[in-house]
Amino acid sequence: MNEKIKRVSVGRAVLCVLLCVIFASLTTYQFCYYSIFSAHKKELGETTTAMKEEYDLLISSRDAQISELSSRLAAAETELASLTTQVETLTNRLITITGSAEGTAEDCLRLLLTKALTRQNAEAGASRPAYVQEEVDAYMARYANSFVSTAERLLFVDFLYRTNYAGEAPSAAAAEEEMLEGYIRAAGDVYATYYTPEEYLAFTDQMNANIRCGIGVVSMAAPEGDAILVLHVHSTSPAMEAGLRAGDRITVVDGVRVADVGYDDAVARVAGEPNTAITLTVKRGDEVLTLVATRRAVTADVLITRTYEGNGKKIGYIRLLTFNNRTAEQLRGALKKLQAAGIDALIFDVRDNTGGSLTAILDTLDILLPAGKLLISYEFGNEHNAREPRYSETDEAVELPLVVLQNRRTASAAELFCAALRDHEYATLIGETSFGKGTMQTGYELENGAYMTITVAGYLPPSGKSYHGFGVHPDIEAPLDPAYVDQSIYTLPLDVDAAMEAALMMLAPK
Secondary structure (H helix, E strand, O other): OHHHHHHHHHHHHHHHHHHHHHHHHHHHHHHHHHHHHHHHHHHHHHHHHHHHHHHHHHHHHHHHHHHHHHHHHHHHHHHHHHHHHHHHHHHHHHHHHHOOOOOOHHHHHHHHHHHHHHHHHHHOOOOOHHHHHHHHHHHHHHHHHHHHHHHHHHHHHHHHHHHHOOOOOOOHHHHHHHHHHHHHHHHOOOOOEEEOHHHHHHHHHHHOOEEEEEOOEEEEEOOOOOOEEEEEEOOOOHHHHHOOOOOOEEEEEOOEEHHHHOHHHHHHHHHOOOOOEEEEEEEEOOEEEEEEEEOEEEEOOOEEEEEEEEOOEEEEEEEEOOEOOOHHHHHHHHHHHHHHOOOOEEEEEOOOOOOEOHHHHHHHHHHHOOOOOEEEEEEEOOHHHOOOOEEOOOOOOOOOOEEEEEOOOOOOHHHHHHHHHHHOOOOEEEEOOOOOOOEEEEEEEOOOOOEEEEEEEEEEOOOOOOOOOOOOOOOEEOOOOHHHOOOOHHHOOHHHOHHHHHHHHHHOOO
16 A cells, blocks of 8 residues: 555656646747747837838928929929910911911011001001001011021020120110111111100200200300300290390309309209209309399290391391291291391301201291292102102292301201202302201101101202202302301301301492
């Protein structure tokens, strides 16, 4: 029994030991597995985190790229819409002009030229669509090809300057002015003129004898440079009302000495603003005066009248300063006044008169010559600009002995005045050979308010003999003393005025 118990106890002990060994083995295996799994899990976690960070970075980069692409696409769509609108506009214009959407650069030129000519005709009060079309067609047929390439080069040069020039490219207005003046020079049209809008406004005022604001004097710098020398005071002007006279020397303008600021600055101060008072210090001989005038718009005199008496004769004198829209009107008034004074003869002085409006000179001659007298004929280079000869129409002829004084600065329409009166044996010419300009310019207003005149014809006096390039020769030569050649006629003393002395001697002989 005891032996049996002992064997059982040993068996149990062995079993316990075996179970312990098995448990220990299982525990060791589980620990090893856990360790391996934990390490792998950590590695997988780190890999996962890195992959997530990379994924987030890729997503962020993609979003930025998508945003940039979206902005570029929106800008491209806007630009495309703008270009589409421009193309549609141009296409519609081309269809209007050509009847087809397949337009060319020539079609664009045709459009612009048609527009300009149509506007010009409308401003002239004409309605000549057929004429415009004919003119455009003729021009395009002869000159379009060359000017398409010229326009292309000009556009490219402008592009180069605006994208590459180290300085500042000229404004469109400045470039246009230079190109137009350059075109006139290239044409060799020495009497053509280009006016900016501001210059054209001043030119219009001159042709209408308008002074927009001032006191109404003609002046020059005093030889000593310390005063404004008054040459003429316009009638019904603030200067006349203030008591200013020809020959006065303005030395101070509103407290500013002319000697300190110079002639040009002083004259600008005199002009000033409308309805403002100006105080002038005036030297008249040895007398010093203080005169006050109120600035305003003034209608300028275009002629000066006076009378001379001697040897029992009263001689009327009319100096024509220019020929503009006021000349004929003022001449009628001057003649009426002089004839009422009982003059026996008349002197017209057109020395230093450079001409002006051809229409004005013809209206002036119409006053002096009887009806039916030829005044002018034309030599046109372009038939559609041709005009018929002009004849006098009124019977306002002046039945008095006439003398006309001329000099080397008498030019253009003023020369026609001399030649026409002499050709019809109504006047004797005294003085010097005139300048010699016998061409006519016509003016055209541009769309931006600028203006240009172009020589369109030569013209002939009644004799039919052109004086262009030669001048009108006087009947009696009476040149000035060389010491006075450059002196203003306004300030020329009578005792050295050879032409005036000769005229008075002829009309009022001793």
